[in-house]
Amino acid sequence: MNESPKERGAQMPKVSVIMPVYNVEQYVDQAINSILNQSFKNFEFIIINDGSTDHSLERIKKYQDDSRITVIDKENAGVSAARNDGIKMAKGIYLSFMDSDDEVEPNFLAKMVEHTKNIQVDMLMCGYYVEHLDEKEGMTKQVPVRMRAGTFTKEHPPDWEVDANSLAMLGYIWNKWYRRQVIIENHILFNEEMNFLEDIDFNAAAYKYAEDFLVLENCLYHYKRRRRTTLVSTFREEDFDMQLQSILKRKSILQEWGLETPQLEQVVAYLHVHAVKGFCVNLFLNENQLTFTQKCEYLNKVIERPLTQERVKLFIPQNIVDRILKLTIGKKMGYALAIISTFYSTQRKVLKMKF
Known part of the structure; x- marks a missing residue:
């Protein structure tokens, strides 16, 4: 595993953004720039190249001069192992995960930080857009998904109307922040045997140990759903x-x-x-x-x-x-x-x- 060390300065970053990359050369620049162009600047950005066989690594390396970025280049071991490498390296108060073919709103970090100034909750969750794209990257449909805002504890749980959207929101990792101390102290990592639905497995453990969580109604993450370029797929029962x-x-x-x-x-x-x-x-x-x-x-x-x-x-x-x-x-x-x-x-x- 090769990494590019960076001078971090004395101030602990508020959040560590962790992004695994595997063969997304056509999308990764947009993903990286959507983080670098954030209005809030006190973050570290850990990018893990998980053995890409295209030009993803060359694209990532263009950004290494930014002191907030650390690039890890490793042999392919799957998205779960890549995220775990990011967790172990992170220094931020909170952990945030991003997919390398998605984007975030320019105020994504600022909005989340704004809600942690007075209270330091164990988890935060924001709304997101599901964006359906055609083969030419044209958006055919954009669906906002959000929950009612509030700060909740296990003693005072939310009174949401449970529906398919609420269950979906709870399962994803990229619309959440996790207090790093909770993750580290409870040894919460991604199951490296799983590269499918691994985020739900991680979240089940995170929710178990979290004492409180905060929900923002703002849709701050853009989840891209792209049409497959091939119809060939391995069937697995x-x-x-x-x-x-x-x-x-x-x-x-x-x-x-x-x-x-x-x-x-x-x-x-x-x-x-x-x-x-x-x-x-x-x-x-x-x-x-x-x-x-x-x-x-x-x-x-x-x-x-x-x-x-x-x-x-x-x-x-x-x-x-x-x-x-x-x-x-x-x-x-x-x-x-x-x-x-x-x-x-x-x-x-x-x-x-x-x-």
Whole structure:
């Protein structure tokens, strides 16, 4: 592992921004500049090149003259290991994580700092924008996601209306700050065996040990959802089980903070059914080596699970797609769902070829 040492001065940085980088040469400059152009300047920026095979490292090195930046260049070990390297090196009062293909608002750091002047909470969370981008980086849709603002403790938990957005917000790491002392003293690190849904696993531990957290309504982070340039994908049956584990961990976070409500089970049911939908997309939209019969067998195993059947009963459809899901899953119509998924994926591929 090679790193570029920097003179840090006597003042401890307020926040350490940790950003792993892997093969994002076309996006990494935007991500770096969105941090360097912050109105608040007392931060350190730890960039970990996780064995990129493109020109990401060359792009990162252009910024090494900035004394706030430390670049770590290491062999590829995965995003969890890269973030752990950043945690171990960090000196800030708070830790912040950023994905190398996203951006933040120019006042992201300033707004978060503003709310820690009088109180030093264990965690902070802000709203964010989900931005859907096409192949030419044009934004097709921007969705703001936020919660009601406030400072909460386990003795005085939030009285949020629990929905899919609130569960999503709790799971991500990039819209949060973590007090470093809490992370270090409780030995909270990312599971290096996980490179999928690893942020939820980390957050479950962080929420367990946090005594209080502060929520800002401001949408300060831009989460970019880019359309895949290829439809080739490896099918993994275990991905569905990992999705269910992530739902349970999000549920446990709310329970930890006293938010056990009747709506919670309905939201869990919603997420479970939509995990089945994602499973269908993985099976039928992305190319793999499975025959149609094999795909139907996998799909039937998922929808016939007792837990799936239990949750589909609680599932409240929001639109026609949801109603189709409730009917086909509830009646265990795996073959029908497979045909619908095949038709849908064919239409998507035709549209992609045309446009």
